[in-house]
Amino acid sequence: MDYIGAGSFFIVFLVSLFIGMALSLQISTELASLGLKMYTGKIVGISIIREIGPVAIALSFAGRVGSGMASEIGAMVIGHQVDILRVYGIDPVKKLVTPRIVSAAIMLPVLTIIGDAVALFGGAYIVIFVSQESGSFYWSQIRAAMNFPNIISGIVKPFVFGYLIACISCYLGLSTKGGAIGLRRATTTAVVLSTIMIIISDFFMTQILFMILGMKA
Amino acid sequence: MIEFQNVSLMYNQHRVLDEISFCMDFSEKIAILGGSGEGKTTILKLMLGLIHPDSGRILINNQDITVLPEPALRDLRIYFSIVFQEGALFDSLSVGENVAFYLRERGEFSESDIEKTVRTFLRKVGIEEAIDLMPEELSGGMQRRVAIARSLAAHQPKMMLYDEPTTGLDPITGDTICALMNELSAGAPQQRSGLAIVTHDVPAAASVAERFLYLRQGAIFFDGTLEALKNTDDPGLRKFIEDILI
Numbered sequence: 001m002d003y004i005g006a007g008s009f010f011i012v013f014l015v016s017l018f019i020g021m022a023l024s025l026q027i028s029t030e031l032a033s034l035g036l037k038m039y040t041g042k043i044v045g046i047s048i049i050r051e052i053g054p055v056a057i058a059l060s061f062a063g064r065v066g067s068g069m070a071s072e073i074g075a076m077v078i079g080h081q082v083d084i085l086r087v088y089g090i091d092p093v094k095k096l097v098t099p100r101i102v103s104a105a106i107m108l109p110v111l112t113i114i115g116d117a118v119a120l121f122g123g124a125y126i127v128i129f130v131s132q133e134s135g136s137f138y139w140s141q142i143r144a145a146m147n148f149p150n151i152i153s154g155i156v157k158p159f160v161f162g163y164l165i166a167c168i169s170c171y172l173g174l175s176t177k178g179g180a181i182g183l184r185r186a187t188t189t190a191v192v193l194s195t196i197m198i199i200i201s202d203f204f205m206t207q208i209l210f211m212i213l214g215m216k217a
Numbered sequence: 218m219i220e221f222q223n224v225s226l227m228y229n230q231h232r233v234l235d236e237i238s239f240c241m242d243f244s245e246k247i248a249i250l251g252g253s254g255e256g257k258t259t260i261l262k263l264m265l266g267l268i269h270p271d272s273g274r275i276l277i278n279n280q281d282i283t284v285l286p287e288p289a290l291r292d293l294r295i296y297f298s299i300v301f302q303e304g305a306l307f308d309s310l311s312v313g314e315n316v317a318f319y320l321r322e323r324g325e326f327s328e329s330d331i332e333k334t335v336r337t338f339l340r341k342v343g344i345e346e347a348i349d350l351m352p353e354e355l356s357g358g359m360q361r362r363v364a365i366a367r368s369l370a371a372h373q374p375k376m377m378l379y380d381e382p383t384t385g386l387d388p389i390t391g392d393t394i395c396a397l398m399n400e401l402s403a404g405a406p407q408q409r410s411g412l413a414i415v416t417h418d419v420p421a422a423a424s425v426a427e428r429f430l431y432l433r434q435g436a437i438f439f440d441g442t443l444e445a446l447k448n449t450d451d452p453g454l455r456k457f458i459e460d461i462l463i
Contacts, residue, residue: 080305083267087299088319088371089291 004065004100005107009114015060016053016115020122023047028131037131041138044123045145049154053116055202058161061108062194066169069100070190073173074183082174092174101166108162109155116154149213157205164201165194218242219264219376224273225435226259233259235435236273241428243296243375244411246402248422250457251432257415258302260432261378264413265297266290298368302381304360306352312339312363313348319371338366342397358390365397376411377401383421395424419458431457 027047028040073096076082085092120142128135169190176186210216220240226233233256241247249257262268263275266282274281277293285293306315316335320326326334339345342362352360361382368377379398383391402412402425416422422429429446431439431454439446439454449455 079303080301081307083262083265083301084299084305086267086287086291087265087294087297088322089294090319090322091287 003068004103005110008061008064008107008111011060011064012057012111012115013118015056016118017122019052019056020044020048020119021126023052023119024123024126025130028127028133032131037133038137039141040127040131040133041123041141042145044127045120045142046150048116048119048123049145049150051202051206053119054112054154054157054161055198057112057115058108058158058165058198059195061104061111061162062165062169062191062198065104066165066194067187067191069166069169070173070176071183071187073097073170074176074186077174077176078179078183097166097170097174100170101163104162104166105159106162108158108165112154112158149209149215152213153206153209156209157202160201160205161198164197168194168197218276218278220274220276221260221263222274222276224263224270224275226256226263226268226270228259232435234263234270237432237435237437238273239430239437239440241413242407242411244407244409245413246411246425246427247413247430248426248428249413249415249430249432250417250419250422252417252457255432256435257417257432258380261299261380261413261415264378265294265299295372296375297378298371298374298376299378299380300361300364300368300382302384303357304352304364306360306363306367308352310352311348312344312350312352312355315352315363316367316370318367334370335366338370339363341369342366343393356390358386358394361386361394362397365401369401374410376413379412379414379416381416381418382414383416383418391418391421392424395421398425417457420460423461 024040024044027043028037031037031040031043073082076096082092082096085095124135124138127133127138172186172190172193176182218240222238223236224234224238225236249260251257259268263270266285269283273283275283277296280293282290282293307318310318313332313335316338317331320331320334336345336348339348342365344359344362347355347359347363352363355363368374377398382394382398386394398412398414402409412425414422414425423443427442429439429441429443430437431446433453438451439449446458447461
């Protein structure tokens with residue numbers, strides 16, 4: 001929990017802050033040409049909470065935690081620590097995989113909530129100090145975007161992403177073969193596969209959540 | 218009794234073991250010799266059911282472990298303890314925690330009992346003072362001694378398996394490890410716990426084992442005593458054991 005959660009805080013903070021600022025800058029620039037700059041908060045809020053926040057933070061999480069899980073377990077396979085567990089009659093899946101899956105599934109939603117908040121503050125900075133718009137109007141639009149469907153969408157997705165990243169990374173770690181080259185292959189594949197699965201599952205989850213929450217495209 | 222019957226194993230299109238057959242008692246002191254990549258460590262892993270052969274049977278007390286599910290294998294692995302080449306210590310745990318690992322996993326002992334047991338076995342292998350050190354702070358020889366202490370603390374095995382226990386160690390440390398292996402398998406045959414050592418360090422093998430298997434091209438080329446090994450006519454084998462012929 002500590003490595004996965006608290007240890008990922010800095011990267012999540014940094015990624016979220018700059019994504020929030022970049023997104024706000026892009027949107028406010030485009031909306032300014034239409035004379036709708038004051039609605040930057042609404043679009044930034046919905047984008048961050050529903051889509052960009054969960055996906056971007058999950059991708060950072062896959063890069064940091066997924067690669068860490070695959071390499072750590074892979075090194076234990078190569079170093080025979082996993083064999084030692086089996087010799088002692090300890091199931092490596094229960095001992096090594098289950099705690100990581102539980103931690104990832106719990107901590108990624110928590111990190112996403114924190115990251116979303118940081119991204120929204122980043123967006124606020126751009127709106128207030130660069131676009132010279134009203135901060136209170138920005139925050140009132142953000143509050144309006146925090147409705148039940150958006151919040152559910154923003155929490156369910158990282159839960160699933162956390163589960164997928166941990167499963168993929170642990171599986172590839174346990175399947176490591178062939179020394180340092182095998183370890184490199186397992187780590188790289190874990191990050192690549194996690195990235196692909198995050199993007200694909202995000203699309204299908206969006207569709208499913210739209211159906212469940214009664215939202216229309 | 219451990220029995221290999223026509224065991225074959227391929228790895229990456231390379232035949233590692235080719236229909237090998239042998240049997241041994243738990244109380245035997247056996248050395249499995251051979252060059253790199255000849256399948257020596259593979260034999261230990263097969264014995265523990267950590268990997269399965271492509272064909273053939275492996276019997277432990279007349280039970281074919283090649284067809285047993287993992288839970289049943291766990292019951293048979295209790296006969297063995299293994300010390301891997303680099304010790305296979307858990308990096309994130311101290312020496313004391315490594316030795317206590319299995320005792321804590323079992324959850325049957327108080328912390329004071331665990332500490333007493335840990336100190337007893339660390340003293341037995343001569344590194345009680347290292348109890349609070351981390352594995353990265355230990356030399357190769359100390360890591361292997363900790364691994365031996367951990368194996369002994371876990372349970373009293375019928376047979377200790379050593380995978381290249383002296384490889385990469387200086388001669389004096391290697392001798393210390395051999396003396397320790399002999400001490401742990403001391404006693405009258407049939408009453409002691411046996412050992413199987415996998416190595417290409419022939420002098421080390423000669424100092425602990427009573428029976429020698431030599432693997433060549435996936436097959437058992439030689440199976441016999443030290444005297445028979447020294448008297449072999451095969452030039453390749455004589456070259457391999459030249460260190461003990463001098």
